Amino acid sequence: MSSDLTRKTADELARALSAEEVSSVEVTRALVDRIESVDGSIHAFLHVDAEGALAAAADVDRRRADGDQLPYLAGVPIAIKDVLATKGMPTTCGSKILDGWIPPYDATVTARIKAAGLPILGKTNMDEFAMGSSTEHSAYGPTHNPWDTTRIPGGSGGGSAAAVAAFEAPLAIGTDTGGSIRQPGALTGTVGVKPTYGGVSRYGLVAMASSLDQAGPVTRTVLDAALLHELIAGHDPMDSTSIPDAVPAVVAAARRADVKGLRIGIVRELGGEGFQPGVEARFTEAVELLTSAGAEVVEVSIPSLRYALGAYYLVMPSEASSNLAKFDAMRYGVRVPPAGVDDPSAEQVMASSRDAGFGDEVKRRIILGTYALSSGYYDAYYGSAQKVRTILSRDFAAAFADVDVLVSPTSPTTAYPLGDKLDDPLAMYLGDVATIPANLVGIPGLSLPVGLADEDDLPVGLQFLAPQKADDRLYNAAAALEQLLEQKWGGTLLSRAPELEAIR
Amino acid sequence: MSEPVTGISREDVVHLAGLARIDLSDAELDHLATELPAILEHVASVQEAAGDDVPAMSHPVPVDNVFREDVVRPSLAPADALAAAPASDQQRFLVPKILGEG
Numbered sequence: 001m002s003s004d005l006t007r008k009t010a011d012e013l014a015r016a017l018s019a020e021e022v023s024s025v026e027v028t029r030a031l032v033d034r035i036e037s038v039d040g041s042i043h044a045f046l047h048v049d050a051e052g053a054l055a056a057a058a059d060v061d062r063r064r065a066d067g068d069q070l071p072y073l074a075g076v077p078i079a080i081k082d083v084l085a086t087k088g089m090p091t092t093c094g095s096k097i098l099d100g101w102i103p104p105y106d107a108t109v110t111a112r113i114k115a116a117g118l119p120i121l122g123k124t125n126m127d128e129f130a131m132g133s134s135t136e137h138s139a140y141g142p143t144h145n146p147w148d149t150t151r152i153p154g155g156s157g158g159g160s161a162a163a164v165a166a167f168e169a170p171l172a173i174g175t176d177t178g179g180s181i182r183q184p185g186a187l188t189g190t191v192g193v194k195p196t197y198g199g200v201s202r203y204g205l206v207a208m209a210s211s212l213d214q215a216g217p218v219t220r221t222v223l224d225a226a227l228l229h230e231l232i233a234g235h236d237p238m239d240s241t242s243i244p245d246a247v248p249a250v251v252a253a254a255r256r257a258d259v260k261g262l263r264i265g266i267v268r269e270l271g272g273e274g275f276q277p278g279v280e281a282r283f284t285e286a287v288e289l290l291t292s293a294g295a296e297v298v299e300v301s302i303p304s305l306r307y308a309l310g311a312y313y314l315v316m317p318s319e320a321s322s323n324l325a326k327f328d329a330m331r332y333g334v335r336v337p338p339a340g341v342d343d344p345s346a347e348q349v350m351a352s353s354r355d356a357g358f359g360d361e362v363k364r365r366i367i368l369g370t371y372a373l374s375s376g377y378y379d380a381y382y383g384s385a386q387k388v389r390t391i392l393s394r395d396f397a398a399a400f401a402d403v404d405v406l407v408s409p410t411s412p413t414t415a416y417p418l419g420d421k422l423d424d425p426l427a428m429y430l431g432d433v434a435t436i437p438a439n440l441v442g443i444p445g446l447s448l449p450v451g452l453a454d455e456d457d458l459p460v461g462l463q464f465l466a467p468q469k470a471d472d473r474l475y476n477a478a479a480a481l482e483q484l485l486e487q488k489w490g491g492t493l494l495s496r497a498p499e500l501e502a503i504r
Numbered sequence: 505m506s507e508p509v510t511g512i513s514r515e516d517v518v519h520l521a522g523l524a525r526i527d528l529s530d531a532e533l534d535h536l537a538t539e540l541p542a543i544l545e546h547v548a549s550v551q552e553a554a555g556d557d558v559p560a561m562s563h564p565v566p567v568d569n570v571f572r573e574d575v576v577r578p579s580l581a582p583a584d585a586l587a588a589a590p591a592s593d594q595q596r597f598l599v600p601k602i603l604g605e606g
Binding site: 104197243306307309310311314328329330331332334338343345346348352354363364367370371380381383384385389390391439441443468 | 589
């Protein structure tokens with residue numbers, strides 16, 4: 001298996017590595033070459049660490065030759081979203097304010113990846129501080145969708161999704177505050193999973209909205225996502241919101257892939273007006289496939305969903321404005337003194353540094369959050385939004401009393417052209433309608449590619465939702481649907497993506 | 505519920521930018537003053553969703569205080585902690601004057 005190592009799934013690579021049919025150095029070299037050849041047109045990476053990745057790969061190969069017992073994914077390379085701290089490797093969060101920052105510590109997710117022997121290829125592009133749905137808000141320029149490089153890859157984790165879709169990495173880490181793993185997955189024809197809130201440690205994840213943020217896997221197959229989920233999940237004493245329970249048996253569920261008797265609810269409110277016809281068509285066909293495989297499909301209603309977007313765009317900026325107050329130009333990050341001021345005060349330096357270091361979307365959300373939290377408006381905005389979370393949780397609990405999983409399209413549309421919604425933040429926010437509810441109520445969600453829309457030949461994603469701590473249900477259902485679809489297509493969806501031109 | 509929601513003026517944005525410690529330019533202030541009312545109008549729907557009897561939810565999973573044994577663990581060396589500082593002096597963060605100009 002030498003010619004197309006970049007096309008292999010993580011599971012295939014893990015098996016080949018453990019059978020010593022291929023070395024981790026060979027795999028890593030192939031991916032580094034692929035990044036060098038195509039990332040000029042994709043810009044999935046903000047930083048590539050070829051040397052570090054190859055050294056880690058050589059170390060794994062040596063340990064394997066010595067007969068060490070290695071974790072299953074040891075030697076399989078991975079890309080990490082630039083919002084997770086990586087000791088000794090730049091971490092910018094897509095922001096100028098962290099330009100050149102080298103964290104002195106590893107995020108728990110990073111530490112687990114290193115401990116398991118996965119070579120880290122580099123850091124992937126993202127909307128600044130994960131604020132955005134298109135990766136156009138990165139201070140370092142947008143990422144391009146491998147299916148059509150004139151279009152967005154989704155966001156905020158467009159870099160991780162595009163890296164995996166463009167065969168620059170078999171695995172990537174994303175983070176999802178309102179859909180930033182799942183929506184890019186849908187728009188690039190890849191698999192993305194937001195675990196249950198608290199399932200994966202947030203220690204070292206630069207926070208946008210602490211009660212919504214969650215890291216998770218970005219891959220090309222459901223089984224690969226499960227393997228990575230199992231590796232990064234589990235209790236961490238460094239995160240006070242980390243769930244102490246055992247990690248759900250996600251790998252076993254992905255291997256089971258059986259929906260016979262599974263009760264599936266179609267969320268009535270997540271369809272119809274605003275949803276592209278090609279998205280609805282692929283979604284409906286996928287649900288029919290699940291029915292044909294023995295699932296019991298019913299329609300369910302979650303009436304409070306109409307308030308979810310409003311609640312999200314209050315809770316998120318409120319928490320973001322508070323979290324981003326730490327960027328004060330004193331301990332780390334760029335310091336830009338105000339022009340024309342002799343001997344400026346710390347406060348003046350802070351204000352000018354934040355003006356210079358933050359981009360438009362970050363400023364917009366900080367101001368919005370500051371407003372929502374300010375005296376006199378707190379109850380009407382932030383307080384009301386928190387009540388919506390309670391109502392939404394009750395509605396989801398009622399729905400899950402009748403069904404095992406819920407389904408909807410992941411995104412109302414396919415990938416739109418770069419620049420299309422840049423000047424219309426509200427239009428961009430509306431694209432998050434199907435993904436944000438999971439963050440507000442803390443439940444897990446998975447996006448699976450289910451075909452191409454007729455009108456533009458671009459990928460469509462279907463989202464599965466499950467109750468808190470029942471992440472395994474997502475993997476079982478999605479793996480079953482993945483098998484059914486690939487039988488129908490005679491291959492993977494990504495095998496139909498256009499070849500990328502090598503740019504040197 | 506406190507007072508009913510009205511618009512947001514340019515003056516409000518200036519005040520908020522001050523609270524948020526961001527030295528926004530005139531153009532940015534103008535832009536936000538036209539943009540924020542549209543966004544607020546959209547999110548204001550949350551006020552009709554819930555009555556006083558609905559409790560607020562701050563976290564999706566119940567959060568308890570977490571204690572651990574009070575044992576010494578490794579921490580960052582001063583050089584590592586200071587490595588990314590814009591300025592430092594004698595193992596300390598060096599900051600501009602903290603008292604205002606008047």
